Amino acid sequence: MTKAERALETRERILKAACEVIADIGFENVSMRKVAEHAGVSKALLHYHFDTREKLFAEAMTHSFAQTGTDLDGGDAELPAAVLLGRIVRTMLPTDEELRQDWKLWQELWVRAQRDEAARQLAVDLYDQLHSWVGGAVERGVATGEFTPCDVAAVSTLVLALCDGLGIRLMLADPHVGLPAAQAAIWSAVAPSLGISPVFPNL
Known part of the structure; x- marks a missing residue:
């Protein structure tokens, strides 16, 4: 898998996790940390792809x-x-x-x-x-x-x-x-x- 393919796979995993967490607890209760944990990535990597909750x-x-x-x-x-x-x-x-x-x-x-x-x-x-x-x-x-x-x-x-x-x-x-x-x-x-x-x- 190329670097670009790995980045795309990680981004898809983060978005899937974000959808699940937001649907489960509501956007107002979502933190970047919770999404990162659910996606199985570091908070730093999450911020690399999405720098704010609003963009996520x-x-x-x-x-x-x-x-x-x-x-x-x-x-x-x-x-x-x-x-x-x-x-x-x-x-x-x-x-x-x-x-x-x-x-x-x-x-x-x-x-x-x-x-x-x-x-x-x-x-x-x-x-x-x-x-x-x-x-x-x-x-x-x-x-x-x-x-x-x-x-x-x-x-x-x-x-x-x-x-x-x-x-x-x-x-x-x-x-x-x-x-x-x-x-x-x-x-x-x-x-x-x-x-x-x-x-x-x-x-």
């Missing part, structure tokens, strides 16, 4: 988001557009432990964004990417004739808003909102605009 937080959020983005960008070109969109919706909800960790990071970002301009801009930038992912699936469906022509931006905004709102309820383990109900509510809300069945697709 921003990079950890971007890292976590990129992992989700890999799933969202990985749609098979042969998949029906409704199935692709359904998979995106599922990925944007806390449907497994990894995505629940992502959601905890998002919740930390929402809180910080109210007080910190850099965090606010990061959140806006990440939402822009989510909007593009959803919009891309909708545009694909319109282009293939699977969806009726619609206001793509409006549908994308609706999907994101519903995923945020219902995702919070799922994170709270609200007994009135389970995953099937959340997916059904999102789908029934957007289906009329897309001209498709209101039944969430079988993924």
Whole structure:
């Protein structure tokens, strides 16, 4: 392994550890020492890669988001557009432990964004990417004739808003909102605009 490859591997390990620690105890309780210990590196090495907690937080959020983005960008070109969109919706909800960790990071970002301009801009930038992912699936469906022509931006905004709102309820383990109900509510809300069945697709 080259020096550059070792540095990249160490950076990835630190970011993974940071995501786990922040999700576990919250950003306000995180210290660089705790992240270094969790990553199995020295504090000096951690500071070599990330000189402040704020930079580490921003990079950890971007890292976590990129992992989700890999799933969202990985749609098979042969998949029906409704199935692709359904998979995106599922990925944007806390449907497994990894995505629940992502959601905890998002919740930390929402809180910080109210007080910190850099965090606010990061959140806006990440939402822009989510909007593009959803919009891309909708545009694909319109282009293939699977969806009726619609206001793509409006549908994308609706999907994101519903995923945020219902995702919070799922994170709270609200007994009135389970995953099937959340997916059904999102789908029934957007289906009329897309001209498709209101039944969430079988993924």
